[in-house]
Amino acid sequence: MARKAALSQNHIRRSVGDHIFNTCNIVLFILIAIVILFPFFNVFAISLTSNVEYMREPYIIWPKEPTLEAYEYIFSTSLIPRSYALTILITVAATALSTLVTSMLAYGLCRGDLHGQKFFMIYLLITMFFSGGLIPNYMNITKTLGWSNNLLALIVPNSVSVFNFIIVRSFFRQLPPSLEESARIDGASEWTILFRIIYPLSIPTLATVAMFVAVGTWNSWFSAMLYMRDEKLYPLQLIVRNFVVHEARPADMQNMEGLRDAAGNRIFLNETGLKMACAVATVLPMVIIYPFIQKYFEKGMTIGAVKG
Amino acid sequence: MQVPVTASSKEKTKDPKPRSLRLIYAGLILSALMLAGSGVWYIAVTGLVGLKKWDFDAYGVRPMILAVCGGALLILTLLCYFVHPALRNRSHRLALDLWKDRYRYSLILPGLIVVFVFSYMPMYGIILGFKDYKIKSGIMFSQWVGTYHFERFFRSPVAGQTIWNTFFIGITQLIITFPVPIILALLMNELRSTAFRRTxxxxxxxxxxxxxxxxxxxLFSLFSITSGLVNKLLMSLGSPAINLLSDPNKFYGMLYSTSIWKEAGWGTIIYMAAIAGVDQEMYEAAYLDGANRWQQCIHITLPSIAFAITTMLILNVGSVMGANFDQIMNLRTAATQTTVAQVIDTYVYDMGVGKGQYDLSTAIGLFQQIVNCILLFVSNYVVKKMSGEGFF
Structure with a gap:
């Protein structure tokens, strides 16, 4: 890439067409960036708008008097903070479990000299192409395992993803076998080798896989909708979904009419602002963490696609 | 069984593999029979004792017969298991190998169990698609009805539209969204400033x-009919608001554009990685031969990432029927959910979870799975024939 850039920059013949193309290209990507970022900005702006201003102004790009009252309100209910804690708990537990189980599986099967290796691989790969389907899965978890209204139903079922398994396995296969051999000769058990030697060497790959699972769990709402009966056990996404998509205000927010300010006047909160505040609260952790994990997932995606 | 011939496993390749393989398969079959036997026995005995209310009459089998059959199967397989050569003769190579690798088996065991419980156990529930499900009989003892549910679905007027919608949305969405990441990646590759490209x-x-x-x-914050920014802007300019979210005519457009908005950028990762792997000397040679950037792009970059494109295409075609369940579930509204937005996945959900028709929706789900599998293998086959490179 660098050589290519140097080649074309040092050369005298950079045609007019080249310049026009470069400029158009840059403008195009700036436009794309705006199209992507503006909706986020807009949602944030609405969440900071007071009801009075929202009703008065014909349209709002950025509120004249930004207010945090929507955030103050949603975090004063018991629902949103509890759901926040719950979602973090589910995400952390599912990520830890999935990364551990998947990497153990990948290490056990990475060298290809285990008896039954081929059987195990086919056993795992079949699940990529064929599954029970919605209702059999639902019956399995609610009837057979009896996990309705149980947080385990949101944590355990996805802990082995064959796609992630393939990513980790192909990384483990690239590590020199002599590493394990020498440790084995020194008397280390397989568990010690995995935890003391293999894991420290594969942090970028494990981080990628952990990130896939964490994002998937944080963003999932469907299994919670299927298995959770009690609103107290709803993760954030499901609350936002019921609130925004189905326009059903959560039970905990029904008493909004009783709100008074310090002088005793009734406060009317901006309903759309509340919805958007919930959405911002839900998406914020993802947006904050995202730049730090970018370098990992680019690598991880590539391994998965090439070796898949 | 394939064993890579490395220094470490050379002594293993001398192993009489076919024999140990046979033993493994025999062991697996015995385990499966044992499992089946104990299952049948469990059902029969719990039914006899009265612990569970299995509907034996509707099923037409006497519990006593079942108990005897299951018990006999269990005992026989147990006996076979203990005279199994690998276990009887502990000095046998296989037993030694299994013992030597016991820690690695213990490493893979949790994963195998999770896959069994959450991927294979539900597969048993597929037989529900061929039964008339009654809650008190459970999956096992509900009446067999053969292909009744499939016929019921295909005869219903909903079926044609649902299947058509599924294919139409899947295929048009694939055609419209698939090239976007490729074009974006090619254009992004032409950006001269690395810092700008990273941003x-x-x-x-x-x-x-x-x-x-x-x-x-x-979308709601921008296009809501009453409070969306775009509509407010339009109304303050005096033009009518656009009803994007619940107009059936705009539903497909909304699907395509949200897919592109959300996933096209992500899709470029693989193509960018493939482009980064292209040998730079090819560009220099082409440049010296007088090829301009367009020609370099068409004749060097594009062929170099053809494999990545093929791979992604197969993956996408394979999931053409069920890739956008989450998207449709969130974007459909009361005005669209029974017409243009009704695809097989959402129909399965509405029928199964919404109306409790477990048997019917299992049957429809099975139909979809089979079509998906066929699509995946056909697309892989076609691509293999055309380019010589398949995915598997």
Missing amino acids: IQTIIYLPHFISWVIMYSL
Whole structure:
């Protein structure tokens, strides 16, 4: 890439067409960036708008008097903070479990000299192409395992993803076998080798896989909708979904009419602002963490696609 | 069984593999029979004792017969298991190998159990598609009805439209959205400033990380008929508001554009990685031969990433029928959910979870799975014939 850039920059013949193309290209990507970022900005702006201003102004790009009252309100209910804690708990537990189980599986099967290796691989790969389907899965978890209204139903079922398994396995296969051999000769058990030697060497790959699972769990709402009966056990996404998509205000927010300010006047909160505040609260952790994990997932995606 | 011939496993390749393989298969079959036997026995005995209310009459089998059959099967397989050569003769190579690798087996065991419980156990529930499900009989003892549910579905007027919608949305969405990441990656590759390209990459990957629930919230904040920014702007300019969210005629457009907005940037990762792997000397040679950037792009970059494109195409075709369940579930509204937005996945959900028709929706789900599998293998076969490179 660098050589290519140097080649074309040092050369005298950079045609007019080249310049026009470069400029158009840059403008195009700036436009794309705006199209992507503006909706986020807009949602944030609405969440900071007071009801009075929202009703008065014909349209709002950025509120004249930004207010945090929507955030103050949603975090004063018991629902949103509890759901926040719950979602973090589910995400952390599912990520830890999935990364551990998947990497153990990948290490056990990475060298290809285990008896039954081929059987195990086919056993795992079949699940990529064929599954029970919605209702059999639902019956399995609610009837057979009896996990309705149980947080385990949101944590355990996805802990082995064959796609992630393939990513980790192909990384483990690239590590020199002599590493394990020498440790084995020194008397280390397989568990010690995995935890003391293999894991420290594969942090970028494990981080990628952990990130896939964490994002998937944080963003999932469907299994919670299927298995959770009690609103107290709803993760954030499901609350936002019921609130925004189905326009059903959560039970905990029904008493909004009783709100008074310090002088005793009734406060009317901006309903759309509340919805958007919930959405911002839900998406914020993802947006904050995202730049730090970018370098990992680019690598991880590539391994998965090439070796898949 | 394939064993890579390395220094470490050379002594193993001398092993009489076919024999130990036979033993493994025999062991597996015995385990499966044992499992089946104990299952039958469990059902019969719990039914006899009265612990569970199995509907034996509707099923037409006497519990006593079942108990005897299951018990006999269990005992026989147990006996076979203990005279199994690998276990009887502990000095046998296989037993030694299994013992030597016991820690690695213990490493893979949790994963195998999870896959069994959450992927294979539900597969048993597929037989529900061929039964008339009664809650008190459970899956096992409900009446067999053969292909009744399939016929019921295919005869119903909903079926044609649902299947058509599924294929139409899947195929048009694939055609419209698939080339976008490729074009974006090619254009992004032409950006001269690395810092600018990194910034753009950071921004266009971002939408992949938000859920479709949040995606709907973003759309709502812009296009809600009463309070969306775009509609407010339009109304303050005196033009009528556009009803994007619940107009059936605009539903497909909304699907395509949200897919592109959310996933096109993410899709460029693979193509960017493939482009980064192209040998730079080819560009220099082409440049010296007088090829301009367009020609370099068409004749060098594009062929170099053809394999990545093929791979992604097969993956996408394979999931053409069920890739956008989450998207449709969040973008459909009362005006669209029974017409243009009704695809097989959502129909299965509405019938199964909404109306409790477990048997019917299992049958429809099975039909969809089979079509999906066929599509995947056919697309792989076609691509293999055309380019010589398949995915598997």
